[in-house]
Amino acid sequence: MGNIMAIFGKEMRSYFGSPIAYVMAGVFLLFSGFVFRNQLLEFHDMTVYLKLAEREEKMLLNVNTEVVTPFFEFQTFIWMIVIPMLTMRLYAEEKRGGTYELLMTSPITSAQILIGKFLACYVLYLLIEVMAFGYIGVLSMYSQLDWGPIFSGALAVVLIGATFISVGILASSLTENQIIAAVLSFFFLILLWIIDWAARFASDIFFVILKFLSLIEHTRDMIHGVVDTHDVVFFVSAAAFFLFLTHTVLESRRWRT
């Protein structure tokens, strides 16, 4: 535990001691704020229009589905770009700078190093998310929100972050070049995101498999307010699987040929 905390503390210091944490938080909050604002203005326009037109559909309009849900959907999209930049340095930089040798010759296991690094990135991710929830907080002061879908959306954010980060760490453990690590994780994440597009043209069993692998498929219900345990299990096991792969990659260098 002490070892995990030592690595965690070191990574946190490195995120906050350099511009990385601030730039990434700034970029994320700017983009998600931009989307939030636009959705809100559009919602406003629609209500004004429907009210003037005295149309019945105004009863169907709701701030949750028009503003909060698109906000969550767009967030996961920005994270696909931001997370590779947070994870790319985790192993690649250590390998390039020679400090990987220091860690591996210290009495600390590769699992402890991995968990420490994962937690540091995850905590940073959650901190940025907490700030983004400030937008919803402001909205709640001026409108009647349905909190159920917001909590389930928050759960989706918590779960999908763990999966994204574990994919990014795997990419970083494969190379000592940070750019390659970032590109690899973009590729993995985007592929996992849109893999269900291929499902439309696949038959029977492949249809099921491709649908199952798609990240977007598993977030959709949760963002709309339906928490299905099978989605929760999917994200937890996906994160665990990628972390396990990373651990195997790191340990494999100690295998005898």
Place this chain on the structure above:
Amino acid sequence: MIEVDRLTKRYGAFAAVDDISFQVGKGEIVGFLGPNGAGKTTTMRVLTCFLPATEGTARIAGYDIFDNPLEVKKRIGYLPELPPLYRDMRVRTYLEFIAKIKGVAPKEARRRIDEVVVQCGIVDRTEQLIGHLSKGYRQRVGLAQAILHDPEVIIMDEPTSGLDPNQIIEVRQLIRELAQERTVILSTHILPEVEMTCNRVVIIHEGRIVAVDTTENLTAHMRDTTRFFVRISGDVDIAAKAIATIEGVSDVTRTNNGLHVHWSVEADLSAAVSARVVELGMGLVEMKREAMSLEEIFQALTMREERM
């Protein structure tokens, strides 16, 4: 303290380290001597459990490097050729981090850090960013890192490479101080460094051990093949013949502006050589002892091995 048993490390068909065995006793300073690419770094990486051996094994303080890596790692301090530093950390923060991952008890950590910064001469740099330090100071921080947890064994890969002459002298002094109660292995490709710091030398060439010997024996062996450079005014050929007849001179070779004179006994023949030159009525312009290059020593040693 360290027993290396038929250690082999292969990369594909290439054997970086080929079937080496040696022992290092407690309190010894052993130098790995060899040209670049001889397998020194690979051996050290295997001993520190960073790389697995292809065959063979080693025990450090009784623990097998393959079966018990954590116990081995607790007992060794390692300074790689490039000091493993985080450039964006301050020296003290860095050492605090090292104390944590090396398993120094939190109560002990402060005291140990205060001790090693004094030992390594970085007391006035503890608040500086490592990235802003000069190469010599970075090397010292690297050393501080290696000894922080008070390891029984210290392994150092070319601890003086890239330093200026003054820094080299300081680092060697530091190594000798550290070695008083510890076992040290260091690698180098500079011969005088071994003479000055080590009790024993392991000479590695192309992944194999060419010789394991005490430093005294190695220097004695070098003395066997002492070489002098002699420059004279007069007919060089006549002088060469005359010098060759001196008892004890094993070889005289001409170079473009003088003579190389080799003698194989320990007795100093320089007086006899100069006397002979004067007898011939020639002037002795210059006479100096020439150090044998590492390559020549390797040649001498590998040839000796073959004769045996």
